[in-house]
Amino acid sequence: xxxxxxxxxxxxxxxRSPWRFNWAAGRQMLANVLLPIAxxxxxxxxxEFAVRHYAISxxxxxxxxxxxxxxxxxxxxLLRQAVPTSVETLLSFFVATFLGVVLxxxxxxxxxxxxxxxxxxxxxQLIPKVALAPLxxxxxxxxxxxxxxxxxxxxxxPIVVATMAGLRDTPPDMLRLCRGLTATSWQMxxxxxxxxxxxxxxxxxxxxxxxxxIGVIVAEFISAPAGLxxxxxxxxxxxxxxxxxxxxxxxxxxGLAYYALVVLGERLAIRMYGAN
Numbered sequence: 394x395x396x397x398x399x400x401x402x403x404x405x406x407x408x409r410s411p412w413r414f415n416w417a418a419g420r421q422m423l424a425n426v427l428l429p430i431a432x433x434x435x436x437x438x439x440x441e442f443a444v445r446h447y448a449i450s451x452x453x454x455x456x457x458x459x460x461x462x463x464x465x466x467x468x469x470x471l472l473r474q475a476v477p478t479s480v481e482t483l484l485s486f487f488v489a490t491f492l493g494v495v496l497x498x499x500x501x502x503x504x505x506x507x508x509x510x511x512x513x514x515x516x517x518q519l520i521p522k523v524a525l526a527p528l529x530x531x532x533x534x535x536x537x538x539x540x541x542x543x544x545x546x547x548x549x550x551p552i553v554v555a556t557m558a559g560l561r562d563t564p565p566d567m568l569r570l571c572r573g574l575t576a577t578s579w580q581m582x583x584x585x586x587x588x589x590x591x592x593x594x595x596x597x598x599x600x601x602x603x604x605x606x607i608g609v610i611v612a613e614f615i616s617a618p619a620g621l622x623x624x625x626x627x628x629x630x631x632x633x634x635x636x637x638x639x640x641x642x643x644x645x646x647x648g649l650a651y652y653a654l655v656v657l658g659e660r661l662a663i664r665m666y667g668a669n
Contacts, residue, residue: 441457441458444456451634451635452632455634455635455638459635460635460638460639460642462635463633463635463636464643467636470624471624471640474621474640475647477620478606478609478610478620478622478644478647479647481537481540481541481609482602482605482609482647483651484541485540485543485544485608486548486602486651488541488545488549489544489549489552490601492549492552493549493552493553493556493601494556494594496510496514496549496553497554497557497594500557501556501557501560501561514553522543522546522611525543525546526543526614529612530615530616534616539612539616540613540616540617541609543611543612544608545605546608547608547611548602548604548608549601551597551600551601552594552597552598552601555593555597555598555600556590559593559594560586560590563585563589563590564589568581568585571584591659591666592659595658595659598655598658602651603648606648606651609622610622613626614626625637625640628640
């Protein structure tokens with residue numbers, strides 16, 4: 394190369410082919426989607442094989458294909474009974490979330506109220522919840538109010554604890570900076586403490602949405618004239634194990650859908666507030 398010749402042009406960056414497979418994304422998809430599906434498939438195959446190999450009675454443990462056939466045969470009934478359970482679970486979750494967040498905020502900001510109320514809240518959580526279900530029937534009757542109240546009673550405690558933990562874990566440096574900028578307590582709460590607490594609040598909500606469904610189902614076992622809990626009790630009285638498992642499968646699908654909605658709400662809220 395001649396010393397006076399112009400320097401060679403810098404090599405242009407290689408464009409990534411759109412057809413090139415992203416192995417990292419593929420492994421992530423495998424871990425998040427395919428592995429759980431494969432695990433469930435293996436468990437179902439083992440279940441089917443065990444029932445057939447050991448000739449287990451369908452009244453004791455039906456095979457997966459029998460549960461599926463029963464699900465298809467009773468689908469209109471399952472769908473009809475799922476409506477009150479879904480509505481009452483959703484209502485219980487919303488009420489529990491509102492009460493839990495409000496109570497968590499109050500207990501965080503008021504030491505006097507926290508010292509007066511929080512030990513009692515913890516005490517009621519130590520009592521076996523199923524033992525209190527008949528009392529809710531006595532207090533509220535056999536209507537939907539009983540099931541919603543019992544669902545709220547079971548679901549709100551994780552939200553209270555998560556809200557208190559999130560608000561108390563706000564970085565002290567951020568609070569000192571806000572005080573230095575003469576921010577009011579309300580401004581610090583809205584713009585600093587609440588955004589930092591959102592991840593933990595939603596963690597409590599993820600637990601609460603499952604507990605709300607458990608509370609509604611337990612209450613339906615005792616007092617409901619309709620719902621999937623009522624259907625499970627009816628099927629057990631008829632020794633229809635396949636119908637019981639079909640109803641449980643529908644409950645699992647509803648629970649997963651509600652959990653996914655909470656996860657979606659968490660992502661939207663964190664993106665909106667810019668929380669970490």
